[in-house]
Amino acid sequence: MKRWNGWGREEYNYHFAPSAQAFVERIVGRGQTIPDASLESVLKSVPRSRLPQHALFNHDAESRLRHARGQSFPDWVALRYGTVNTFPDAVAMPTNQDEVDEMVTLASKEHFSIIPYGGGTSVVGHINPEMSDTPTLTVDMGKFNQLLHLDAVSQRATFGAGVRGPDMEDALAAHGYRFGHYPQSHEFSTLGGWIASRSVGTQCYYYGRIEQLFLGGLMHTPQGKLNLPAFSASAAGPDLRHFVMGSEGRMGIISEATVRIAPIPEFEHFYAVFFPDWECGFAALREIVQARLDASMLRLLDKFETETTLQLSGKDKLVNFADKGLRLLKMGDERCMMLFGLTGLEAVARNTLQQIRHITSQHHGFLEKSFIGKMWYDSRFTTPYLRNNLWECGYALDTLETVFPWSQVAAVKDEIEHALFTGLEAENEKLIVFSHLSHMYTDGASLYVTYLFRRTADADETLEHWKKLKKAASEVIVKNGGTISHQHGVGVDHRPYLPLEKGELGMLSMQNFYQTYDPERIMNPGKLYEER
Ligand SMILES: Cc1cc2nc3c(=O)[nH]c(=O)nc-3n(C[C@H](O)[C@H](O)[C@H](O)COP(=O)(O)OP(=O)(O)OC[C@H]3O[C@@H](n4cnc5c(N)ncnc54)[C@H](O)[C@@H]3O)c2cc1C
Structure with a gap:
């Protein structure tokens, strides 16, 4: 079973060797063991649902809690210290396209918001309900997990958008194929989530980024269904797939997607x-x-x-x-x-x-x-489990990422690291900061920075430390003309920096575009940009 307040399956624990703990302790000091809030106590804080009874709505407190937060740093703080303050009012798990349409139509009619939910592995607050008077329904696409069609000659496959990485690979392997999109969150993240947040896999030079893999599909919007035919390429005007990719739930719910596949390599x-x-x-x-x-x-x-x-x-x-x-x-x-x-x-x-x-x-x-x-x-999919061990030993860990031209990336790396290293000087706290170049292009490389610091017994203080570090590093990125995200998306954590990247006109055209599909702004409000 998936952990409710950490990364991964409950059954798996990373082996955190005493020597590894000593290594961390030597650099940043001894961590405090701070007990987590219990599941029972957090469940008691789930408020009454504001949504009515409906055959597809699950109002159960545990289900609402399990869909309330993703994997961002603030999400971890909220779940571990028991300070979650917003929950979906209900969770729906539709099983077919008519039910997805029904949810979207009902939301327009009854004035509630919808958060499309894939695997909940977002690290930027994508799936968190807003603090709002409008009730929220989280639509978990987990039952859309089937291989629907495979065209072996064309090396294409159509899947339900809620399919998780390993299930997708198993279904294709049975026919001798692979999708090959391997983000480190592969175990839980889904095809729909990868498309909606423009995710990137580790072996993208061979298999392609999601932009090269996603051929077309079906999106359910408040204004009706948007069918994206699967063209190998098209010069027929702007490519609407590029508005769907990175839409972060604001435009509609993707129920199925056709993707490029590859034979299992020899x-x-x-x-x-x-x-x-x-x-x-x-x-x-x-x-x-x-x-x-x-x-x-x-x-x-x-x-x-x-x-x-x-x-x-x-x-x-x-x-x-x-x-x-x-x-x-x-x-x-x-x-x-x-x-x-x-x-x-x-x-x-x-x-x-x-x-x-x-x-x-x-x-x-x-x-x-x-x-x-x-x-x-x-160990590529098990290293994220280390975050659980570190947290339990009193250490907070987060990552950030961007991309810069080759001529700039090394200098920006030094600047970001310096901002992080010195970010908690006033608090007399030391950090471990390290980086790698994670995805390469002929003109540039993406930079992936990991930073670790001690947490304190106080949730707000720990969050304040993180905010300080995140702001310092983000400011270095935008000051140097970099993108606020190469792969994790915008959600809420990167939202303040998006206008710097897109410009006023760019933001306006993006908002107007999404509002064409969602005039009442019921789809995942507050993500990507704040409401005007
Ligand atoms: C340990 C760890 C490692 C990670 N490694 C990587 C990595 O290597 N590369 C990378 O790119 N990212 C990585 N991430 C980030 C995250 O996994 C990706 O952003 C992923 O694409 C999210 O997929 P998901 O299915 O979990 O989506 P969710 O977190 O459920 O949702 C993300 C966004 O997509 C929307 N969405 C989800 N499904 C649908 C749908 N069917 N229709 C419409 N909108 C939808 C949601 O509304 C939300 O806005 C990592 C995260 C973790 C925790």
Whole structure:
């Protein structure tokens, strides 16, 4: 069962080795163990529903609580300290398109808001009900989880939009195919959520970003159904799919989507390359990307993330062994690790491996083929569970992301990290801050920053610390002309920064566009932009 106040399945616990805890403690100090609010106590705070009885409405307090928050930092604070202050008035789980239409029509008629809900893995407050006099119905699309059609010749498949990552892959694997969209939240996030929040997977160079994967589908809006035919490409005016992608529930509910799929690859392997320092790794990475080599996944970890990844892996013997070996190769405290994946035809992959080896060795890189790439692959969906352990030991963790041109990204990284490192100086609190370049383009790279600090016994104080850090880092991003999100979306946490990016006219045209479909503003109000 999914945890109600943390990440992941209740049955799985990350192995948080004592050495890993000691590593964190050494840098930021001892964390306080602060008891969580119990499920029972939070359930008692769920107010009476303002929605009437209806065959599809579930007014049960636990269901409303389980749909009240996602995975953002403020969401964690609210759930763990028991300060959740808004809940959906009911949760509906429609089973067919007529029921989705019925919910949307009823919302217009009875004046309640609708929040489309996929897996609830949003990290920016996408699915949180607003504090409002208008009741809210959360529409959980979890029953739209079937493979509806597969066109093997065209390598296309149509799915219900509520399908989760693993179920989608299982359904396709039975026919020899893969979707290949692997955000780290893969276990719980859904096709509809990926489309509505423009998500990006780790192996996007081979399989494509969601923009390249999403071909068309069906959206239920308050003004009726919007059918998006699945064209391979079209020059017939603006592409409406681009308004659906990133709509964050404001436009309507996606019930089904047709996507590109790929045959299960004959070859897939992940590797690590160590460099003596960041500059060498950065130069090699840019060369690989700009040479347009066929890696399926690429990532460059800075020295702190390299060190932290090894330390938190809990594999002390392997880490010590690797450390000794790397030091013999003159890779000391400044060393950085690049991870890459090769996917597809074996002959092509082997050729790419040779070319990557050639480039990395020119930048003093050491290729490790056996353990570390595999370790990354095996733990790629379990590392998010570490957030539970850290929280329970008194440490708060959050991430932020953006994208910058190659000419700027390294300097902006330093500036963001500095803003975070010094962000709690007045409180005398230290932070662990580290970054990696997570998705590459020939002209730029996305920057993914993780920061960890101690939480306190007081929910408001912990939240204030986070707000200070988030604001400091976000201001560096926008001041340097970067986007407030490369992959997590806007929701409420990034909303104040969107007008800086889109401009007044841009915001107005976006709002007018969504209001064409939702004139009464019943769809996920308050997300992306505040109501005018
Ligand atoms: C541990 C962790 C790791 C993550 N890693 C990544 C990553 O690698 N890459 C990445 O891009 N993101 C990542 N995320 C963020 C998050 O998983 C994505 O934003 C994801 O796309 C959300 O999908 P979901 O199904 O959970 O959507 P939800 O969180 O349920 O909803 C997100 C938004 O989409 C809307 N929505 C959902 N379903 C529908 C629908 N059927 N119709 C219309 N609107 C809908 C909602 O209203 C909301 O506005 C991560 C999050 C976590 C917690």
